[in-house]
Amino acid sequence: MNPAATIGAIIVVSIASLAVGAFGLRFSRTVSDFYVASRGVGPLLNASAISGEYLSAASFLGVAGLILARGVDMLWLPVGWTAGYLLLLVFVAAPLRRSGAYTLPDFAQLRTESQTARRVSSALVVAIGLLYLIPQFQGAGLTLRTLTGAPSWVGQVAVAVVVCLAVLPGGMRSVTLVQAFHYWLKLLALLTPVFFLLVALAARGGADAVGTLGTVDVTDWVEPLAGDHALYLTYSLVLATFFGAMGLPHVVVRFYTNPDGRAARRTTLVVLALLSGFYLLPILYGVLGRLLAFDLVAAGRTDSVVLELPSRVFDGVLGQGLTALVGAGAFAAFLSTSTGLVVSVAGVLSQDLLRSGPGHRHGIRTFRIATVIAVAVGVALTFLSVNVPVAHAVELAFAVAASTFCPLLVLGIWWRGLTAIGAVAGLVVGGGLSGSAVVATTFGVDRGDWLGVIISQPAAVTVPTAFATMVLGSLLTRARRPEHVAQTMVRLHAPEHLELNRGPFHPERATVHRVEPTARRR
Structure with a gap:
């Protein structure tokens, strides 16, 4: 393995990313540009961006590693992470865009x-964002x-x-x-x-000709739900992945950038297609790892299977080039997800914690200060946390999102009976229970009883x-x-062509969005 080629590829990806970002700077002039790209992003571009930030370290490295180690049970991860967007399409995407919120x-x-x-929602956005940042930085260090x-x-x-x-x-x-660009x-x-x-x-006559490491007993691997507490763990994982995507702040914020609710729905359909195609590849890497790199399981390096496979099969320039390409893709995965998380966390910090005065320059300055704070805290938490597998760390972030913002969005959009006290109580209870499980897992609390099982996969309870x-x-x-x-529910569900009062959301005037265009503003 040639480190120089890999380092060169990573540098090229970093420079290219900054160059693309600098091009976007030409169009960033207002606070709305910084928060929601002035709500002018079309479905294809937005779907590519959503897919780029959603396909994180867990998708690029962790899925293949978990399939290598634990087999077919882990197919629920790519299935659940993709299916979550179907729920977003049906229940959330269009009404959320019509809300006019940032x-x-x-x-x-x-x-x-x-x-x-x-305030409670702001604290949870910051907590989920930072929790999700940890596996991104972990994956970068691993790579x-x-x-x-x-x-x-x-x-x-x-x-x-x-x-x-x-x-x-x-x-x-x-x-x-x-x-x-990163998607x-x-x-x-991965494809190359x-x-x-x-x-x-195929050319060398199968795995034995390429060079496997001996006979591998795959009996347990091909029989799903065969381990202890497997049924609970599987259903809990399904709940976390299906409903977690609906509550991830860095995913949800991208739907605010669409021009209207119809564009938000179209964006979600394109995302489903892009994710479905992508997730076939980590699965293939996990299966190939079973044939060619099963020793990584005993060595505790399953997350590196995608990075190591090319050099195990090919020598010389081809092996080095493919390894460098995979390394560049992995680095892009960390960058794209991290940037989305930082934008969502910085947006909340700058609006709710760092606001000291109105104005265009103030808004941009506080956003930039919040960006530096979010990144610094994320790195510090990564240094403090134990070495939790990358994909499992993301599972926990999904569990917290599914236990907090998913209920808020579903009930808030579709049930007019939701009250502030009920919403806050649900956010506190769901966030407290799932957050406690995250803390226990992240800092190495290990229990062998049912409580330990629930802590490792809390979504089925929380x-x-x-x-x-x-x-x-x-x-x-x-x-x-x-x-x-009543007016808010009409705002969320009425088509845009009715031209209701859908101006941008202003926190200091949260209750002024009346349906009638001439409504009195408080």
């Missing part, structure tokens, strides 16, 4: 007319260590620096172009090596509990429904 806390305040709901032998912190800091440089100049406008680069980076691997496997808490809390406080809930 962030999830904006939506929470608009729907519940409560500052408390906004550079595997390919070059450099310490893990080098890759983590390198990603942090490039993310800052990509986000600071142009905000969402620049990030949209960078993430779209197609990641697809090429796997093509050569499959051709080599998601129904959060929904039930929101519904019960709202029923008990039905007399305190938001004053303008």
